Every structure is written in C-alpha cells, then in structure tokens.
Amino acid sequence: MYAEMAPNPELVTHRGGCHCGRVRFEVDAPARLDVLDCNCSICRLTGFLHLIVPASAFRLLSGESELSEYRFGTGVARHLFCRVCGIKSFYIPRSHPDGVDVNVRALQRETIAAITSTAFDGEHWEQGAAQLPASAGGWNDERG
Numbered sequence: 840m841y842a843e844m845a846p847n848p849e850l851v852t853h854r855g856g857c858h859c860g861r862v863r864f865e866v867d868a869p870a871r872l873d874v875l876d877c878n879c880s881i882c883r884l885t886g887f888l889h890l891i892v893p894a895s896a897f898r899l900l901s902g903e904s905e906l907s908e909y910r911f912g913t914g915v916a917r918h919l920f921c922r923v924c925g926i927k928s929f930y931i932p933r934s935h936p937d938g939v940d941v942n943v944r945a946l947q948r949e950t951i952a953a954i955t956s957t958a959f960d961g962e963h964w965e966q967g968a969a970q971l972p973a974s975a976g977g978w979n980d981e982r983g
C-alpha cells in the first residue's frame with residue numbers, strides 16, 4: 840500500500856487527543872490516510888487504527904503528565920494512555936521505536952479526506968512486520 844503512495848504527499852496538520860481532552864497532539868500526515876488495522880492481542884481489544892509517523896511529525900501539545908505507560912511481551916512498545924479517561928490516542932510502537940503510532944480514531948475528522956485501512960497480522964507479528972515500510976509513515980524521513 841505504501842509503495843503506491845506518492846513519494847511526498849502533501850501533508851496537513853491533524854489534531855487529536857484523548858476523550859477527556861487532557862492529552863492533545865498534532866500530527867503532520869497526508870489528508871488521505873493509509874492506516875493499519877492490527878489483530879494482535881492489545882489492538883484487538885482497543886480497536887486501534889495505526890498511523891505510524893516519524894517522531895518529527897508529531898507534537899504533544901498537552902497531557903504529558905497524565906500519560907500512563909503499559910508494556911508487555913518484548914517490552915519494546917510503550918503503550919501510552921490517559922490515566923484519567925483511559926484512552927490510548929498514540930503510543931511508541933515496537934515496529935518503529937523511533938517514531939510515533941497515532942490512533943486515527945482519536946483524530947478530529949475535519950482534516951481527514953479519506954481513510955484506507957489495511958489488515959496487519961499482528962497476531963503473527965514477526966512475519967507481518969517484514970511487510971512494514973522501513974521508514975516510519977511511508978514517506979521519506981529526512982532523519983534517516
């Protein structure tokens with residue numbers, strides 16, 4: 840799916856956050872979003888729709904002190920959720936520990952032109968991860 844994207848799609852600034860509004864962020868991404876729908880043990884429970892971006896494209900505006908962290912398995916992924924309302928609006932993923940994985944369900948709809956969802960077989964993570972783009976977000980990360 841990422842191979843079919845334009846190399847440098849025009850980016851817009853999406854805004855999102857948790858349910859109670861304490862955690863708020865901005866993320867630069869295309870208006871037409873390619874997202875991953877993962878079936879692993881935790882994503883299945885949360886319904887998380889993945890938009891993986893370079894850390895440079897993500898800005899946490901508020902709520903850092905409200906974030907709780909949950910780790911399991913390999914402990915690489917940092918699952919972050921608002922300790923007040925419990926919503927996981929973004930986290931640091933195992934596949935791209937130098938990037939940020941945003942929950943598209945936590946974004947405001949106004950800036951989203953379209954969402955194309957692709958199933959990711961996170962239940963068999965090692966096989967599925969080989970199909971992920973090497974660069975977070977599918978466009979060139981200037982940081983390498």
Ligand SMILES: [Zn+2]
Nearest residue numbers: 857859921924
């Ligand atoms: Zn909250």
